[in-house]
Amino acid sequence: MLxxxxxxxxxxxxxxxxxxxxxxAPVVAVNLWYGVGSRDERPGRTGFAHLFEHMMFQGSAHxxxxxxFALIEKAGGSLNGSTWLDRTNYFETLPAHxxxxxxxxxxxxxxxxxxxxxxxKLDNQRDVVKNERRWRVDNQPYxxxxxxxxxxxxxxxxxxxxxxxGSMEDLDAASLEDVEQFFRTYYAPNNAVLTLCGDFExxxxxxxxxxxxxxxxxxxxxxxxxxVTEVPxxxxxxxxxxxxxxxxxxxxxxxxxxxxxxxxxxxxxxxxAHVLAWGxxxxxYRRLVRELRVAQDVAAYAxxxxxxxxxxxxxxxxxxxxxxxxxEAALDRELAGLxxxxxxxxxxxxxxxxxxxxxxxxxxxxxxxxxxxxxxxFDDPDRINTELDRVRxxxxxxxxxxxxARIIEENRATLQYVPRDGRRGS
Amino acid sequence: xxxxxRTQPPEPGPIRPFAFPRLERRQLxxxxxxxxxxxxxxxxxxxxxxxxxxxxxxPAGKAGLANLxxxxxxxxxxxxxxxxxxxxxxxxxxxxxxxxxxxxSSFEITVPAGRLEPALELFAxxxxxxxxxxxxxxxxxxxxxxxxxQRRKEPRAxxxxxxxxxxxxxxxxxxxxxxxxxxxxxxxxRDDVEAFxxxxxxxxxxxxxxxxxxxxxxxxxxARLYFGDWPRGVAPRTDFDVVRAVHETTIFVVDRPGSVxxxxxxxxxxxxxHHPDYFPxxxxxxxxxxAFTSRLNLSLRERHGFTYGARSGFAFRRKPGPFIVQVAVxxxxxxxxxxxxxxxIRLLRDMGATEEETAAARxxxxxxxxxxxxxxxxxxxxxxxxxxxxxxxTYFQDYRARLATVTADDVLRVARTHLRSDRLAIVVVGDxxxxxxxxxxxxxxxxxVHRVE
Numbered sequence: 001m002l003x004x005x006x007x008x009x010x011x012x013x014x015x016x017x018x019x020x021x022x023x024x025a026p027v028v029a030v031n032l033w034y035g036v037g038s039r040d041e042r043p044g045r046t047g048f049a050h051l052f053e054h055m056m057f058q059g060s061a062h063x064x065x066x067x068x069f070a071l072i073e074k075a076g077g078s079l080n081g082s083t084w085l086d087r088t089n090y091f092e093t094l095p096a097h098x099x100x101x102x103x104x105x106x107x108x109x110x111x112x113x114x115x116x117x118x119x120x121k122l123d124n125q126r127d128v129v130k131n132e133r134r135w136r137v138d139n140q141p142y143x144x145x146x147x148x149x150x151x152x153x154x155x156x157x158x159x160x161x162x163x164x165x166g167s168m169e170d171l172d173a174a175s176l177e178d179v180e181q182f183f184r185t186y187y188a189p190n191n192a193v194l195t196l197c198g199d200f201e202x203x204x205x206x207x208x209x210x211x212x213x214x215x216x217x218x219x220x221x222x223x224x225x226x227x228v229t230e231v232p233x234x235x236x237x238x239x240x241x242x243x244x245x246x247x248x249x250x251x252x253x254x255x256x257x258x259x260x261x262x263x264x265x266x267x268x269x270x271x272x273a274h275v276l277a278w279g280x281x282x283x284x285y286r287r288l289v290r291e292l293r294v295a296q297d298v299a300a301y302a303x304x305x306x307x308x309x310x311x312x313x314x315x316x317x318x319x320x321x322x323x324x325x326x327x328e329a330a331l332d333r334e335l336a337g338l339x340x341x342x343x344x345x346x347x348x349x350x351x352x353x354x355x356x357x358x359x360x361x362x363x364x365x366x367x368x369x370x371x372x373x374x375x376x377x378f379d380d381p382d383r384i385n386t387e388l389d390r391v392r393x394x395x396x397x398x399x400x401x402x403x404x405a406r407i408i409e410e411n412r413a414t415l416q417y418v419p420r421d422g423r424r425g426s
Numbered sequence: 427x428x429x430x431x432r433t434q435p436p437e438p439g440p441i442r443p444f445a446f447p448r449l450e451r452r453q454l455x456x457x458x459x460x461x462x463x464x465x466x467x468x469x470x471x472x473x474x475x476x477x478x479x480x481x482x483x484x485p486a487g488k489a490g491l492a493n494l495x496x497x498x499x500x501x502x503x504x505x506x507x508x509x510x511x512x513x514x515x516x517x518x519x520x521x522x523x524x525x526x527x528x529x530x531s532s533f534e535i536t537v538p539a540g541r542l543e544p545a546l547e548l549f550a551x552x553x554x555x556x557x558x559x560x561x562x563x564x565x566x567x568x569x570x571x572x573x574x575x576q577r578r579k580e581p582r583a584x585x586x587x588x589x590x591x592x593x594x595x596x597x598x599x600x601x602x603x604x605x606x607x608x609x610x611x612x613x614x615x616r617d618d619v620e621a622f623x624x625x626x627x628x629x630x631x632x633x634x635x636x637x638x639x640x641x642x643x644x645x646x647x648x649a650r651l652y653f654g655d656w657p658r659g660v661a662p663r664t665d666f667d668v669v670r671a672v673h674e675t676t677i678f679v680v681d682r683p684g685s686v687x688x689x690x691x692x693x694x695x696x697x698x699x700h701h702p703d704y705f706p707x708x709x710x711x712x713x714x715x716x717a718f719t720s721r722l723n724l725s726l727r728e729r730h731g732f733t734y735g736a737r738s739g740f741a742f743r744r745k746p747g748p749f750i751v752q753v754a755v756x757x758x759x760x761x762x763x764x765x766x767x768x769x770x771i772r773l774l775r776d777m778g779a780t781e782e783e784t785a786a787a788r789x790x791x792x793x794x795x796x797x798x799x800x801x802x803x804x805x806x807x808x809x810x811x812x813x814x815x816x817x818x819x820t821y822f823q824d825y826r827a828r829l830a831t832v833t834a835d836d837v838l839r840v841a842r843t844h845l846r847s848d849r850l851a852i853v854v855v856g857d858x859x860x861x862x863x864x865x866x867x868x869x870x871x872x873x874x875v876h877r878v879e
Contacts, residue, residue: 022467024466024467025444025796025799025800026441026442026443026444026796027796027797027800061432062432062433066719066724066728067435069718069719070719070786071435073717073718073719073786073790074785074786074789074790075438075789075793076789076790076791076792076793076794076795076797077793077794077797078794078797079718093797094793094797095438095441095442095793095796096439096442097438097439097440097441097442098438098439099439100436100437100438100439101435101436101438104430104432104435104436107430107432108432112432123731124728124729124731125731126731127730127731127732127756128727128728128731128733128734129734130756131687131731131732131733131734131754131755131756132734134686134687134754134756135687135733135734135754138686138687139581139685139686139687139754140580140581141576141579141580199442211428211430212430215429215430246579246684247579248572248575248576248578248579249572249575249576279512279515279516279521280500280508280512280516280522281509281512281513281515281516281517285512286509286512289569290508290509290562290565293565293568296569296572296573296576317576319568319569319572320568320571320572320575344517347517348513348516348517351516351517351518351519352516352519352521354519355470355519355520355536355537355538358468358469358470358538359470359536359801359802359803361468362466362468362470362800362801362802363800363801364800
């Protein structure tokens, strides 16, 4: 039975604090989740939550430009931030005796970011982010698949319709006023979770958290997510697209709407993803890669989104000589087989999830991030210990019922990538 | 409660001790090495088998064979098919992971301690009695060929492959991709795989590393049980000379029409893992391009906004691997980015670094060591370095003390010795029509334009 210890607190300004002691190594992970992501962007400002994340590393009232990275690295720590649909996180792992340094840096930018913001910094980071988009998306084979699939899976008024990285035009339009407004709206202690995991005494750490964060005033109530957050549980039709790209092998992505992360309906979808494509005994690997030899690789993932509907995405890359249509037909046959999946397939998937979860929990930074996540999304940090029970409770019958209800034509988006030189049909 | 003084970074508290887990070793009569290290607070064990069968040992004309052999082990034994092996591992929750580097092939599982014995029994069967079924080997070979095809369209992989090709003379193994070329992989047969396996997979050139909830006595017992009767063989040696391909700085444009970015690699022959300048080079590279706040990233990203990130690194192998600066930049600033990167290289070589920069780089490298040793997999990987490069067992105990001796004078000395600007291979994968003329105008050396067939 898993027993990751933690204590939870709430400061007067609304900051939720999770302290998890793990003294095995002299390191501490400091992790902050802000309840804001690309879902909160307004029309014409796609990509802004992520651009803002970059600005958070450009110094604050008492921290000079570039000092944030320099001070942590000089202390022998590693750090980064990331933006996702439902949240933005900031994290550093560093030698335990530098805990105060991390708290000083994080509290300064939570409380006093704006005095350090300049047009020159914004212009520079805009160029950096546009290059990030070129690197991840525009110059990369299949690089725009998530952007395309999200647009197919969610209607234009839904906050998941657009990608985290956003469009070049919207990045160009971002202004210093946007930075100020976004900060005042979303970056406040009452919209954040701070988790510390590692080598410290609980009482001392709590005292230091109060010391650095206690005087930051709360912000106004966080506005509701813009747009229409409810979507029907099913897409309603089979949405299709074919993209020609400069690639050597065709690839097929298939998406299905599934219940949001954290709801009981999500877990059969997560187990199904592992049944399908995790490991060499998975359904798709053994059939499409090893036996039929139509696929070069296969993958499946239940994206853990929380607003309205999440998505299960399955993808496969064709072997040379195999068309996208032939690959898709082979995928279809295996997906149909899910309706009478064997108990052994489900048991295998659950065992793999269990061991991977345990293995991930070896890292204090991973523990901290999970504790922040479960607190922010579900107000329940103990899910770090109990989440596996939800996975273990998924029965073969639940997977079959999930497949019958959700893996259907009327709930499906298919995105094919084909080499630019042609040859699509069989 | 007092009001915080936010005007200065807070002072650190007292440093807390860190120790690399203690290694214990045993050797079986057949020369098989067993190493154990107790680590972690979760009931997990990582088992990592390292075999002296890396890609540098590929026979002439058979590039990609080491990689194919390692992948083929799990596709059949005398008693089990590929599907049965996968089932047997995965119903225990275990993934069998395979990796081939230039110097070794390795096989790894991470398993709940209570299932270690059955998992290791299967692991040993896979490693010791592979059947190499014809049909499975052919499938894996075709997948390897398809990967080679994919790498031609993937700009980062293409740039790295082309850099290796232009840094090293054609007869050096490092000049070609580790997974081989279309021409070499097309010739690989099941018999090649079996012959390579017989020559290279012997207990006296293999080490089993167990890390986690396990001790050396248990490790030895399991090793005896499953590897004790593996017959000793002749441990072959791999030897070759590393020869450079370019003798004056040359720009190789690799045309990728329509690219919105250029993938730049600035490369040279580096040094071997055992080079006496190893620690000063780590510090010097951290200053140049080994961390976020290194000079290349601060210049190309934070000052100029040309890129999402720039970095540099030495690939330390048994023989001198490449030194490479890598950065992807917007197409219209390609030549300026090359110019700025070369400027940083020259500046460090000519002027060295300040004491302050040197101290920051030393402290960074010393500090991140424990962060990178949190998991049984990470610790096992470091022990594998000890095995592959024949380092002392106390190596990581002494690591921080050795870093601490590096001075700014050392940084200047190794920059002058190892950073050259007069014989670099500069590879730029991008839209030749847009970038070739500006690169010529730079005047750093001849410019050749290549097309990928």
